[in-house]
Amino acid sequence: MGFQQYRFGAAAIGLMFGFSMCITLLGPSNDFRSGVSTWVGLDKQLSLGRVIGFSYEDPLVIGDGKPVTVILDKDPKTGATYDPPIRAYVYEPGIKFSPGVNHNELLGPGVMELSLNTGKIGQADMSNGAVFTIAQGEFNGEEVDYIVNQTAVSGWQPGQVLKAAGDENHRYVGKGKTIFITEGCWWCHTLLPEQTQDWQFFGAPPFLGDMNGEMPTAFGSDRKAPDLLHVAARNSSREWMTMHFFNPRLVQPNSIMPRFDYLWGKTDINGKSIDYKKWRSDYTAYVNGQSIYPPEVPEPARDSEVRALMDWVLTSLR
Amino acid sequence: MLMKYLFAKNDEIPAGSATIFFGFSSIFWFVVGTGLGSFNAAKLAFPDWVTGTELFAFGHMRQVHVLAVILGWISMAFGMTMMYMTPALGNTKLWSEKLGLWTVFMWNVGLSLGLILLWMGITAGREYSDLIWPIDLVVIFGVLLPLGINVWMTIAHRRTQGIYITNWFFGACIFMLMIVFLVGNSPELFNLTGLTEAYLTFWFAHNVLGLWITPVAAAIAYYTIPKLTGNPLYSHRIGHLHFWAIIAFYSTPASHHLMSAPLPEWLKSFASVEGVLILIPAVAFVANILLTMKGKWSMFVENIETKFSITGVLLAIPLNMQGGFQQTRAINWYVHGTGWIVAHAHLALLGMSSFLEAAAVYFGLQSVLRRKLYSLTLANLHYWFFIIGFCIYWISMTIAGLIQGAGKIYEVPYIDVVVAEHPYMIARWAGGTMVFTGNVIWLYNMWMTAREGTIVPAGRYAHELAYER
Numbered sequence A: 001m002g003f004q005q006y007r008f009g010a011a012a013i014g015l016m017f018g019f020s021m022c023i024t025l026l027g028p029s030n031d032f033r034s035g036v037s038t039w040v041g042l043d044k045q046l047s048l049g050r051v052i053g054f055s056y057e058d059p060l061v062i063g064d065g066k067p068v069t070v071i072l073d074k075d076p077k078t079g080a081t082y083d084p085p086i087r088a089y090v091y092e093p094g095i096k097f098s099p100g101v102n103h104n105e106l107l108g109p110g111v112m113e114l115s116l117n118t119g120k121i122g123q124a125d126m127s128n129g130a131v132f133t134i135a136q137g138e139f140n141g142e143e144v145d146y147i148v149n150q151t152a153v154s155g156w157q158p159g160q161v162l163k164a165a166g167d168e169n170h171r172y173v174g175k176g177k178t179i180f181i182t183e184g185c186w187w188c189h190t191l192l193p194e195q196t197q198d199w200q201f202f203g204a205p206p207f208l209g210d211m212n213g214e215m216p217t218a219f220g221s222d223r224k225a226p227d228l229l230h231v232a233a234r235n236s237s238r239e240w241m242t243m244h245f246f247n248p249r250l251v252q253p254n255s256i257m258p259r260f261d262y263l264w265g266k267t268d269i270n271g272k273s274i275d276y277k278k279w280r281s282d283y284t285a286y287v288n289g290q291s292i293y294p295p296e297v298p299e300p301a302r303d304s305e306v307r308a309l310m311d312w313v314l315t316s317l318r
Numbered sequence B: 001m002l003m004k005y006l007f008a009k010n011d012e013i014p015a016g017s018a019t020i021f022f023g024f025s026s027i028f029w030f031v032v033g034t035g036l037g038s039f040n041a042a043k044l045a046f047p048d049w050v051t052g053t054e055l056f057a058f059g060h061m062r063q064v065h066v067l068a069v070i071l072g073w074i075s076m077a078f079g080m081t082m083m084y085m086t087p088a089l090g091n092t093k094l095w096s097e098k099l100g101l102w103t104v105f106m107w108n109v110g111l112s113l114g115l116i117l118l119w120m121g122i123t124a125g126r127e128y129s130d131l132i133w134p135i136d137l138v139v140i141f142g143v144l145l146p147l148g149i150n151v152w153m154t155i156a157h158r159r160t161q162g163i164y165i166t167n168w169f170f171g172a173c174i175f176m177l178m179i180v181f182l183v184g185n186s187p188e189l190f191n192l193t194g195l196t197e198a199y200l201t202f203w204f205a206h207n208v209l210g211l212w213i214t215p216v217a218a219a220i221a222y223y224t225i226p227k228l229t230g231n232p233l234y235s236h237r238i239g240h241l242h243f244w245a246i247i248a249f250y251s252t253p254a255s256h257h258l259m260s261a262p263l264p265e266w267l268k269s270f271a272s273v274e275g276v277l278i279l280i281p282a283v284a285f286v287a288n289i290l291l292t293m294k295g296k297w298s299m300f301v302e303n304i305e306t307k308f309s310i311t312g313v314l315l316a317i318p319l320n321m322q323g324g325f326q327q328t329r330a331i332n333w334y335v336h337g338t339g340w341i342v343a344h345a346h347l348a349l350l351g352m353s354s355f356l357e358a359a360a361v362y363f364g365l366q367s368v369l370r371r372k373l374y375s376l377t378l379a380n381l382h383y384w385f386f387i388i389g390f391c392i393y394w395i396s397m398t399i400a401g402l403i404q405g406a407g408k409i410y411e412v413p414y415i416d417v418v419v420a421e422h423p424y425m426i427a428r429w430a431g432g433t434m435v436f437t438g439n440v441i442w443l444y445n446m447w448m449t450a451r452e453g454t455i456v457p458a459g460r461y462a463h464e465l466a467y468e469r
């Protein structure tokens, strides 16, 4: 058996496949590493938390273990007003931090140094929780945004911030994105405007530093509906969204978007149970022209999934 | 019966058992997968059809369809062909029938579990690698590794001198698929984030198609066509050109799936060029098989397995012409993210690949069961339902995609595109449902073959016998 073709073959396969992995994996990883987190990138990772989708903290993928984004119009400690209001990202004790807080190199050059030195993110401790904000600074003559650990810098406590803001200023962004993933919105909607004319319609595509620390990105590949990356910039009406999610045909008769009424859960905002059967028969009557007005859409409960979903759409997709 | 064999001694298990279990599992998943596809298509055509239940929402069902057909039907059909072709080509018997049966068992259990979790919404949220990482590990170490060991050991224990091209593909593709699964799921295992995650998602998606679904399907044709026609393969050397070109070119253009993402420009250009080079293995394969048919073209009409097989090869022509060019920058921006791509995906999987596997499953089950197909009429019915349904699907989605592309340039409000696409959505549903119906017929036909098909005498092939019925 002089020439052993399988030996040669196995080596050649290993070599060629290895070479192709070097080009397609090692090559780009250098480019990825140089990505400097933008404000959008920092906002995304801080509001989404460590990971969306199946994980230790959220095995059932229902949005457990996520931080809460809070819209603050005044400092919870000093009472000084913020105009315009700022976003604070509240991690209650035990909630896992977003990847950039522990793996600082993910933030990119400049952002990392400022976040560590000025923002003191190294002092954040999961067992006590922390509150983060985003600030602007200068690094080597370049303007960059960086993370501030307000718990270490200003002594803000998570519970205190949540209380000072009140429920109407809480945004359950992390839970909302979880619902975007589990409900499969991304099988119809993309989060990535295409090149060309798409930009005029759906807005600019993301920058390199816009998704540092985000997992999963869920760009979507297969679009049968408008791109959502900047949807809240086109349409920021919670009332419209409420009707549209309950039954898209209420506001857009030709839509093929499914009804997401089941995301309302059992009760509405006043604790009254929602009678879906009646709603559907009233709606059918409306469609058949037997009544002039469609039935009223129930107002979502505070802890309902659709509220979190709208929080994410209206807060993150700008 | 499976349970009995799982704990039997290897020598006591009749040869071919693994093939049979794999074969019927694959057809079963084919029926399930296309049934789900048809359900999804109905939901896109008639959005108010089944509403109000979370589990039957489109977003919960779509990925179940995709993975049921890819990992259930196509990959199990691959497993089946590996179980009977690898030993036949090495002039030996399968290294371990028992390991083969365990593979089928683990595969069915793991896949069912993964799909049920996905269905409930327990997902990783990454397209094509939707399965959560514990299930991915089951796939890699519980399914692919034992399958690989069986194939590699069978090849090592062959009693022929050379290794036939089909076995080259089998051995290499299982190995590469394991690597692809490991690397592709590393974002979930090691919490990689951001663009790295996005890129690895499509690195995985691309390589699963390019290093598993299309090459193994082609490898199958390298066996079935010479076997059925009795002609030797036109050129083993062109076969090798195909094999090596796949490894060199097909493993690289992953980023052509993300042309509008902020990936490095050099990577996108590189991907575009490499993507066109995929035409080399593609043309080599198609030419090789069609030239092998020389003098036997009547079998394309007369013999059901050849009919399936050659249809698959012919569908590879438009597939590769689309694939090679639609990923260049000049064309990609127009078709990307539209129904065109859905049409293309089904041309690859439902068209080219599934036809080749269907031929191999027809042929393999008859030879291993040593029974002739129960009913040729039903098989022909399956073929025509399949091909007509597929063409309706493909053409309607291609048109829908072109409408979406035009909608992009002319900046019409998106809802007008949705309205314009609607008739094609209904056509797609009708076509897909035909494919599903054909598959139900197939399952029945194969079941009856196992029970009542005419016994094939030793030394003969099923397709050589005349029908008595």
Ligand code: HEM
Binding pocket: A187, A221, A222, A224, B033, B034, B035, B036, B037, B038, B039, B040, B041, B044, B062, B065, B066, B069, B070, B073, B074, B341, B342, B345, B346, B349, B350, B354, B428, B429, B431, B432, B433, B435, B436
């Ligand atoms: C073996 C056969 C099949 C295979 C391998 C297959 C594979 C796939 C794949 C890979 C996708 C994802 C496409 C993409 O993201 O671009 C998909 C989506 C889909 N398939 Fe299939 N499919 C098969 C049969 C069918 C059948 C018979 C139907 C029935 C109509 C069907 C209906 C659908 C639908 C509705 C989608 C969703 C498309 C979308 O989201 O726009 N498939 N399938």
